[in-house]
Amino acid sequence: TAMLEGGxxxxxxxxxxxxxxxxxxxIFEVKNKLAAFQMIAEERFVAxxxxxxxxxxxxxxxxxxxxxxxxxxxxxTELQRTISEELLRFKLSMNFVVFLGxxxxxxxxxxxxxxxxxxxxxxYNAHLRRENLQITLNSIGDAxxxxxxxxxxxxxxxxxxxxxxxxxxxxxxxx
Numbered sequence: 001t002a003m004l005e006g007g008x009x010x011x012x013x014x015x016x017x018x019x020x021x022x023x024x025x026x027i028f029e030v031k032n033k034l035a036a037f038q039m040i041a042e043e044r045f046v047a048x049x050x051x052x053x054x055x056x057x058x059x060x061x062x063x064x065x066x067x068x069x070x071x072x073x074x075x076x077t078e079l080q081r082t083i084s085e086e087l088l089r090f091k092l093s094m095n096f097v098v099f100l101g102x103x104x105x106x107x108x109x110x111x112x113x114x115x116x117x118x119x120x121x122x123x124y125n126a127h128l129r130r131e132n133l134q135i136t137l138n139s140i141g142d143a144x145x146x147x148x149x150x151x152x153x154x155x156x157x158x159x160x161x162x163x164x165x166x167x168x169x170x171x172x173x174x175x
Contacts, residue, residue: 020082026075033068040064151175 018024040061133155137144143160147153152175156168 018082020078023075023078023082026071026078030068030071030075033064033071037061037064037068 018027040057043057137146137155137157140157141159143163144155144157145153145160145164146155152173153168153171154173156166156171161167
């Protein structure tokens with residue numbers, strides 16, 4: 001019944017109803033045969049008490065019982081096949097999710113590595129530009145004092161230090 005209607009069981013397990021219409025129909029047939037079997041079994045027990053063994057009701061009981069066994073075996077086989085297929089689909093989905101996760105993680109690491117390499121390259125290039133600027137500034141024979149937008153000293157060559165008497169480390173950042 002739970003496979004047909006869905007819902008939870010006494011242990012708190014949620015059961016999803018079957019989507020397979022053919023399998024649902026077979027389960028309904030088994031339920032109907034079980035009801036018929038129960039009815040015939042009750043009639044048989046009454047008849048056996050009254051008449052003995054070997055009556056037509058016994059033969060009818062045996063036929064229904066054999067049909068019921070065959071039908072339940074078919075349903076069980078089909079349920080096992082359906083469960084196996086669903087389990088395989090679930091495993092494939094989980095493997096795909098794991099693959100996507102690992103791929104995304106790899107992409108993040110590669111991106112981080114490339115970003116770090118570019119950052120190091122930029123820092124090195126900035127250092128080279130600063131060093132080249134300092135060499136150029138120091139090789140000029142005139143006094144050079146550079147300031148920022150606010151007029152604070154940012155650079156000074158040795159000629160400017162000699163002419164002003166200031167040491168760059170003492171005046172850096174001052175107006």
